[in-house]
Amino acid sequence: MSLPIIQLNNAYKRYMMADEEFCALNNVSLSIKKNEYVAITGPSGSGKSTLMNILGCLDTLSSGEYILDNQNTANMKEDSLAKVRNQSIGFIFQSFNLLPKSSVLNNVIQPLVYRTMSGAERKSRALKALNEVGLAEKINHLPNQLSGGQRQRVAIARALVTEPAILLGDEPTGNLDSKTTSDIMSLFDRLYEKGHTIVIVTHENEIANHCKRVIRLVDGQIEFDKYNQQRISVVDNAMEANCE
Amino acid sequence: MSDFINTAYQGLRAALQAIYSNAMRSILTTLGIIIGVTAVISVVAVMNGLSSNISRQFNDLGSDMVTLRAFTSANQEMLGFINKLTYDDFLVLKGKVKGVEDMTVTMRAYSLGASIQYGRDTIQTHILGTDSSYQKVVNVYPVEGRFLSESDDLRRRRVAFVGSSVIKKLNMPENPTGEFIKLSGDYFRVIGVAETLGSILGYDQDNYIIAPFSTIRSLNGSQVTENIEIMFRPKAGIALETIKSQMRQILRSRYKIEEGEEDYFEFVTAEKTKEQFDSILRSVTLVASGVVAISLLVGGIGIMNIMLVSVTERTKEIGIAKALGASSNIILYQFLVEALVLSLIGGVIGIALGYGIAGLIILFLPGSPDLVVPMWAVLLSFGFTTFIGVVFGLAPAIKASKLVPVEALRYE
Known part of the structure; x- marks a missing residue:
């Protein structure tokens, strides 16, 4: 019914490594629709990070087609890709990637800086996004004055502020303890329920099984792509862990 | 057009922010320029003071006075x-x-x-x-x-x-x-x-x-x-x-x-004696200018080094900015503006310091001449610092703008 937001057709990504060609993505095709909650998983070296970079327009395909939000990114130049990243993608990184010398508010405002709008509008949008992740009181703090979970929430606010077509998380809970992991995952749940499209790259089965759909890569190819019948709640697990 | 203004404004803002949040590094960067410009201004002012002092004294003697003496x-x-x-x-x-x-x-x-x-x-x-x-x-x-x-x-x-x-x-x-x-x-x-x-x-x-x-x-x-x-x-x-x-x-x-x-005799005019003094002064000025030019050049190289280090140090930051949608132009512009602002700040401080130091030196000069810094010296040192900012800022700026976002993000 609804058009796919992400459409990847026969995608190949090849690297030259020590005179040998290495195929990180080998004929991958997939399609993700609006308001899906997808985990991309697989062992290390399976190509999931490469796929993540492709989906995030941080890297381009060797061959194949990638259509994001009705835009064919195949032949785009770096500056057009930068624009696509700004308009359509909200990144959430494992190591947060906040600017250490900028306040929480300025970190969240940063992606809006590359758009033409008034300073007041930038600020009100950033405050709204920070409110959504529950950090409205910390806007003047520096990242190093926050806990890991709070930093990741700042990063999520930064991803939300541009109202992107998809939220892309690259191991978003990789640096967090189990309690904070469950906090962040329930934040993702809430965003999903509000209608956001979420794609998370993870090597943790727990996280993968928490999502509605799991795509598993092995050796640059899709091993399986299935919908979880029974979602395992990371939240419950964490509760149990805390009780023990 | 408004896109362009936004880019310009944001680039300037980012540059000023970077300068401000790395205050120590910024000061060290501008130090070379400050010293260079200070030297230019004070040397020129002191030489000018000396020369106008001498001219005035010769005018007092009467420049049309002629001495006839045995030769x-x-x-x-x-x-x-x-x-x-x-x-x-x-x-x-x-x-x-x-x-x-x-x-x-x-x-x-x-x-x-x-x-x-x-x-x-x-x-x-x-x-x-x-x-x-x-x-x-x-x-x-x-x-x-x-x-x-x-x-x-x-x-x-x-x-x-x-x-x-x-x-x-x-x-x-x-x-x-x-x-x-x-x-x-x-x-x-x-x-x-x-x-x-x-x-x-x-x-x-x-x-x-x-x-x-x-x-x-x-x-x-x-x-x-x-x-x-x-x-x-x-x-x-x-x-x-x-x-x-x-x-x-x-x-x-x-x-x-x-x-x-x-x-068996010769005519000596005040003009002739003045010319001799002037030519001595000119050669002293020339030597001083050479020394000063070298210090300006060293200052410029200082700026380039710091900017190159700054690009490397901020590779990750550039990666983040690019991931969030910054175009190459905005990055290029930001680093260029940063270099330019640093050298201009250095230039302004240098001119102020140069005036101060020249004023102090002139206090101890005979005949206490007025402190006059010719416009050309101010323009020259300003022009030169701007030039240094652009030239020595360009290479690091281009380097920064060409970084591939994936690789920049991976940089630790």
Whole structure:
């Protein structure tokens, strides 16, 4: 019914490594629709990070087609890709990637800086996004004055502020303890329920099984792509862990 | 268009923020430029002060004043001749040469030695014999008392008109007119004090005594053949050359100088002496400029190094900015603006410091000239710092803008 937001057709990504060609993505095709909650998983070296970079327009395909939000990114130049990243993608990184010398508010405002709008509008949008992740009181703090979970929430606010077509998380809970992991995952749940499209790259089965759909890569190819019948709640697990 | 303005504004903001949040690094970066520009401004200002000081003093002397004095060529000197001009030459020239406004004669007091005494103090000084028209030719004005009069000369009075340094060195009262100073056993009454001229390049222009020509001449007596110098000023509108040729003709015939032989005398103009001073100053300035140019260049290289380090250090930051949608242009622009702002700040501080330091140095210069920094020096150092900002900022800026986002993000 609804058009796919992400459409990847026969995608190949090849690297030259020590005179040998290495195929990180080998004929991958997939399609993700609006308001899906997808985990991309697989062992290390399976190509999931490469796929993540492709989906995030941080890297381009060797061959194949990638259509994001009705835009064919195949032949785009770096500056057009930068624009696509700004308009359509909200990144959430494992190591947060906040600017250490900028306040929480300025970190969240940063992606809006590359758009033409008034300073007041930038600020009100950033405050709204920070409110959504529950950090409205910390806007003047520096990242190093926050806990890991709070930093990741700042990063999520930064991803939300541009109202992107998809939220892309690259191991978003990789640096967090189990309690904070469950906090962040329930934040993702809430965003999903509000209608956001979420794609998370993870090597943790727990996280993968928490999502509605799991795509598993092995050796640059899709091993399986299935919908979880029974979602395992990371939240419950964490509760149990805390009780023990 | 508004996109462009936004890019410009955001680039400037990001650059200023980066400078502000790395204050220490920014200060170190600009240090080279600050030192360079400070050096340019202060050297130029001091040289300018010196040069205008000298020009003014020469103007006081009267740039149209000409001195005629004996000249002995190297050849004649080897043969043991020493040419001299006599008082008779002066009288002849004064009577015959047309177009001269004022003409005066001076003679050094060779036989008297150069020491004078007042109370218990004795100093060395220049003792000059001349007549009343000296005042008009050389522009000497008394601050106390009067200059020599015609009757002083006629009556061989033992009176002295003294430079201000003499008063100070001999610890004489502030108004010393009427006091007596001792000159090789004879007492001279002080009749006036000259206004202070200051010194040129360490030479005290106020350390002299002027006495009537006839007095000095008689005191010199017959021990030394008289050797005078003649000073004159051409009348307004009369070319110096016509006067010189009249004098040359008269003197050559008086001394029977043969055709083709060199003059036994020479004309010295204040202009000529000033040119010599100026050319010395110019070469000093040139050497100083070279040193200063090197320091500016080193400053520029400093900026480039820091900017390159800054790009490497902020690779991750650039990666984040690119992931969030910053175009290459915005990154390029940001780094370029950063380099430019740093060098301009350095330039402004340097100009301010340069003014300050030059002002301090000038306080200790003789004649306390005004602090003048010519516009070209300000523009040059400003232009140069801007140039350095762009040139040395460009390479790191291009490097930053070309970073691939994936790789930049991976950088730790």
